[in-house]
Amino acid sequence: MxxxxxxxxxxxxxxxxxxxxxxxxxxxxxxxxxxxxxxxxxxxxxxxxxxxxxxxxxxxxxxxxxxxxxxxxxxxxxxxEVIKAPIDLPPAAPLPQESHSEILIEVGNAKLRITGTPGPQTLQLTLQQLLR
CATH class of the missing domain: 1.10.10 (Arc Repressor Mutant, subunit A)
Incomplete structure (x- = not known):
């Protein structure tokens, strides 16, 4: 066979x-x-x-x-090609000096609560660090 x-x-x-x-x-x-x-x-x-x-x-x-x-x-x-691109945020609008505010930012597991009247530069730096 x-x-x-x-x-x-x-x-x-x-x-x-x-x-x-x-x-x-x-x-x-x-x-x-x-x-x-x-x-x-x-x-x-x-x-x-x-x-x-x-x-x-x-x-x-x-x-x-x-x-x-x-x-x-x-x-x-x-x-x-992996490059490190800086985060360009638009300039922050000026806040009225007499206002008292509270900001809560949540990114992933991180939570940040800002009370009072932080300066525009402080907010910009904080956001840049959180969004890295």
Whole structure:
């Protein structure tokens, strides 16, 4: 009886009991590139190949460092530049000197209550520090 198989499953190379696996770079590259496809989760790719998701994340970093050859054009990364931009607040309107007010500011878990008549610079500095 002749059995033809027209589909070859792409699975991880066989492991020896008690030894750490040594996956070839071509297999690592294929797994990493699959993990970069839109809508794919790393843990799902790891489970499909019977490996730990942390290993896939480590391979992704190695892939970015060029350990498995040049980065594929299908896995395009956009350059990102993080800059610290100052917060420019408009000048505060002058408060009447005779008024007594209370201001309550809540940002995340921080709460700040200001009573009395703080100066415009005090309010501006306080807001800048809270909104950092």
């Amino acid at each position: 002749l059995l033809l198989v027209d589909t070859i499953l792409d699975i991880a190379p066989a492991r020896c009991a008690g030894r750490r696996p040594n996956f070839p770079p071509s297999f690592k590259r294929k797994v990493v590139e699959a993990s970069y496809q839109p809508g794919v989760s790393v843990s799902l790719i790891a489970r499909e190949h019977d490996i730990n998701a942390n290993m896939v994340f480590r391979w992704r970093q190695q892939y970015q460092d060029g350990a498995f050859g040049p980065v594929s054009q299908s896995a395009t990364f956009l350059p990102v």
